Amino acid sequence: MPAKTLLSWLLLIFGMLLASNGQAQAQPCPVTPNAPACTFRAIDVATGTPSAKLCVGRAVRFEYCSNRDPALTYTYLVNNGSGVLPNPCGPFLPATTTYTPTAAGFVTVTENASSSRPGVLPTIYFITFQVYDSPAPAFTLAACAPGSVQVTLPSAPYDSYTVQIGTGAPVAAASGQVVTYPVPTGATSVTVVGRYNDNSLCTNSATQPLAQLAPLGPLAIQRVALSGTTTQLDVAPLTTGYRYTVERADASNVYQTVPAAVQTSTTSFTVPSTTPSRYRLRATDVCGNSFPPSAAVSTLSLAATPAERRNELSWQLFDNPVSYELTRDNTPLAAPLAPSARTYTDTSVACGVQYTYRLTARYAGGVSSVSDVVSVRATATQPPATPRLFATFDLRNRVQLTASVARFPATGQLTYLTGGRILAATTSRTLTDSTTTRFVPGTGPCYQARFVDDCANRSADSAPFCPAVLAAELADSRGSSVRLTWSGLRGAPTTDTLSYRLLVLDAGNAVLRSVSVSKQTTYLDLTPPDTQQQVRYRLEVRGGGLPGSSYSNIATATRRLEAYVPTAFTPNGDGLNDVLEVKGRFLKTFRFVIVDRNGQEVFRGTNRSQTWDGRVRNEPPVPGAFVWRFEAVDDAGQTVVQHGTVTILK
Incomplete structure (x- = not known):
């Protein structure tokens, strides 16, 4: 054995001894040089196959390679990170123990091969493994019209995916893509499986219920109304979930999307900075499906200009309607307008009066196009019509005058005259004259009226009107x-x-x-x-x-009010002429007083039902003369007074 190699082994053994005896400071495990081509492998527990990549949550065990000495005892230690050796060097786990990664990244697995036999040197080797996460794919679904669905695949952590609609065949898709898929009949769910290109073990799937929109309802613009420079579109109720755009025809009748159009509710849109044109509505879904647009409806632009005692109306409309409705001051005019009409002359106007007009074009199916309200002040230079005057006495003998002027129901000023004298100047069409107090046939009051319109044009005086x-x-x-x-x-x-x-x-x-x-x-x-x-x-x-x-x-x-009082009566109880009573004609209420010769009042009556039986202060009648006085106010307001004497006889 070369000296250099022998020295390395001695250092390794010395370090391990120091660590085990606690007599030296802890140090990382010394790595044995000249490692063989295959030291150890990670074996996937579930499949029993070697795995160069590890998976979060998937158990592995470590196994030495076949070229190694089976007599050695192999133990393993796992540290998080790349190339991170144990420090201190131990304790190691037996090879039969499994390891399950808990987080994605890198782990360093260190192997200790040792033997109790003399002369057999231990070895320290390590391998860095990459750990892959395998979560359920966090994909999203976007609802589309029936027959398709949009799937948005996550860009991480998987390299690729397969998408399965219902029980259909899985279709491969790259990460981060937004893909529209056809939906087979009966499909109710979408399943997505994520995979790595270099790791077939770290995979997972997720299933979501299929989301689809309700079928698109009919697209219809029901009303187009102008308001200043804004167009209001009232539409049939829109189906939720679709995207709607307003399109406008250009000069070549090519429809372009109006980006500034704003949907204000499920039944309305506003288009600012509008121009006269045709408008229609289009619907799309998030899958890019486009549907046939609605029928186009034209805007209706109305203009009004004054002329001599008339207002000239004109309008711009691209399509002939079935009928029109023209209103003046919010009241419909009975104006028969042909569908092809584009002008109208209003002659029932009064000078100086401000009029407002609005025109509505009506189409089949209840569709309408409404102009903006336009205002115009009528003008004239010619005299207005002569007033027509009417007079009648009321129940209080006052003359009630009523004047009317053609085309001027309420404006302008009327001057009422009688005998060349001005009674009043007023805008009112009625006047009460209470100055006449004598009523002699042939000399009764006569009246005239003249009119000045709001343009200072004066009419002729009306013919005199003389009530009977x-x-x-x-x-x-x-x-x-x-x-x-x-x-x-x-x-x-x-x-x-x-x-x-x-x-x-x-x-x-x-x-x-x-x-x-x-x-x-x-x-x-x-x-x-x-x-x-x-x-x-x-x-x-x-x-x-x-x-x-x-x-x-x-x-x-x-007629004259008359009272009759007899000169004598006989209150003797024989049933004849026993009481004194007032008789006459047109008697209603009166005051009838009788006094005796001393001037003392002995009787008072106020109506014909009250009679005197001759008693004085409840004493029996005593023959003698008495004085009476009668006083009443007649229907003409005149006071009538009569007096005389009456005698009580036996």
């Missing part, structure tokens, strides 16, 4: 008949169809009866109500193109 004026007077002293006279209404559009009706009223102005007096200007009422002191009449004028009934003032005729 009625007068009533008693035809005899007792008022058994009433004579009525009136002046006819002037200012109706036509006069040959006017009709007059005389109304007889009660005290509450309810109609008791009516008499047709169309071709008369006077009438004698021979049967006035006998229960009313003051009889009331009103004239109703109809027809002639009037917008409603025009009434005259209420005319009254007041």
